Amino acid sequence: MRIDALRRQFGSFTALEGLDLDVPAGDFVALLGPSGCGKSTALNLLAGLLDPTAGTICLDGRRIDRLPPEQRGIGMVFQNYALFPHLTVADNIAFGLRMRGCPKPERAERVRRALDLVRLRAQADRYPRQLSGGQQQRVAIARAVVVEPRLVLMDEPLSNLDASLRLDLRTEIRALHQQLGLTTIYVTHDQTEALSLADRIMVLRDGAVQQVGTPAEVYERPANAFVAGFVGYRNSLPGTLAGGVFDAGALVLRVGGHGADRPAPGPAVAMIRPEDLLLVRQPTANSGNEVPLDVRVCEYQGRGFAIEGSGPGGHLLHCRSEQSFRPGEQAVAVVAPNRVRLFARPQAEMPTPDRALLVGGQSS
Ligand SMILES: Nc1ncnc2c1ncn2[C@@H]1O[C@H](COP(=O)(O)OP(=O)(O)OP(=O)(O)O)[C@@H](O)[C@H]1O
Numbered sequence: 001m002r003i004d005a006l007r008r009q010f011g012s013f014t015a016l017e018g019l020d021l022d023v024p025a026g027d028f029v030a031l032l033g034p035s036g037c038g039k040s041t042a043l044n045l046l047a048g049l050l051d052p053t054a055g056t057i058c059l060d061g062r063r064i065d066r067l068p069p070e071q072r073g074i075g076m077v078f079q080n081y082a083l084f085p086h087l088t089v090a091d092n093i094a095f096g097l098r099m100r101g102c103p104k105p106e107r108a109e110r111v112r113r114a115l116d117l118v119r120l121r122a123q124a125d126r127y128p129r130q131l132s133g134g135q136q137q138r139v140a141i142a143r144a145v146v147v148e149p150r151l152v153l154m155d156e157p158l159s160n161l162d163a164s165l166r167l168d169l170r171t172e173i174r175a176l177h178q179q180l181g182l183t184t185i186y187v188t189h190d191q192t193e194a195l196s197l198a199d200r201i202m203v204l205r206d207g208a209v210q211q212v213g214t215p216a217e218v219y220e221r222p223a224n225a226f227v228a229g230f231v232g233y234r235n236s237l238p239g240t241l242a243g244g245v246f247d248a249g250a251l252v253l254r255v256g257g258h259g260a261d262r263p264a265p266g267p268a269v270a271m272i273r274p275e276d277l278l279l280v281r282q283p284t285a286n287s288g289n290e291v292p293l294d295v296r297v298c299e300y301q302g303r304g305f306a307i308e309g310s311g312p313g314g315h316l317l318h319c320r321s322e323q324s325f326r327p328g329e330q331a332v333a334v335v336a337p338n339r340v341r342l343f344a345r346p347q348a349e350m351p352t353p354d355r356a357l358l359v360g361g362q363s364s
Pocket residue numbers: 010013014015033034035036037038039040041042189
């Protein structure tokens with residue numbers, strides 16, 4: 001599938017701008033972003049539930065952006081399952097085939113295979129209300145894939161499930177995708193879902209694409225501070241970069257990397273994953289940057305502890321440790337220079353001279 005310069009406005013508000021994407025057949029692409037970034041708008045444009053303001057969508061070399069939804073050859077799975085309550089599991093799955101005039105014997109055979117695929121053969125004659133949420137969503141998936149669509153769209157299909165079901169079904173979706181080789185576009189605001197399921201991730205913010213890359217690229221080399229924040233760089237420190245030193249006021253860090261890894265000297269933001277900021281009582285020699293921390297909260301996490309505390313200059317920091325700490329305890333957070341990721345700080349995020357005066361209190 002190929003999407004070119006796809007744009008959608010609601011009045012003067014642009015919900016999605018200039019979206020370009022090439023999806024090779026069989027690829028699994030995740031659209032990742034926070035609430036309101038334009039994920040559902042993009043999906044609805046692909047499905048034909050919304051008309052684009054500009055741009056084109058081609059599937060197998062054919063333009064589909066002016067076709068009605070039912071002529072696009074697209075299967076959809078929604079977060080609320082959207083099953084027919086008065087039809088059995090088997091009839092729900094058969095529905096699309098019946099609409100397409102698929103002969104009865106072939107229909108029965110395809111439904112049987114789809115039931116096996118989502119492991120629901122024993123539930124074939126039940127009604128949706130007699131199924132768990134996870135089972136209902138598996139019916140919805142079977143219903144979407146049974147017609148062998150050229151493209152499957154999934155809109156947060158796991159969001160209504162409890163944590164363990166979500167994990168099980170996530171694995172199942174990935175397994176199904178590998179088995180069937182369907183081209184899939186999957187919308188989510190959950191980075192772990194996107195990272196574990198997709199071949200490629202597109203990160204959206206305010207209707208604009210921030211980065212397109214493999215999960216490893218997005219996770220290890222986020223294109224900007226927004227993407228970094230979204231893939232787990234929870235600590236974000238505004239400051240100034242000069243040489244190999246980042247100065248966030250009372251907090252100064254030595255930083256690694258150079259060239260493409262580092263912005264030019266000047267206003268910057270340093271981002272650090274909690275997993276890379278390790279809290280200890282006594283640092284060892286040469287262990288990295290050492291940041292004093294006043295512990296506020298310590299949470300048990302099975303493997304180790306997640307600690308939140310206040311660093312120099314009152315910066316709120318999120319760390320990890322193998323040891324437990326008490327609130328009020330003084331400790332040291334350690335981060336290796338090459339685990340500090342730096343991004344240029346956009347002009348808009350810097351205080352204007354007037355605001356700087358205000359923030360600084362009395363200026364002389
Ligand atoms: N019919 C509409 N009229 C006006 N604005 C709309 C309309 N539909 C969506 N928007 C706006 O477009 C933006 C993108 O909405 P969209 O539903 O695509 O976001 P989303 O990323 O899917 O969010 P969520 O995860 O909360 O569903 C939002 O700011 C939303 O308020």
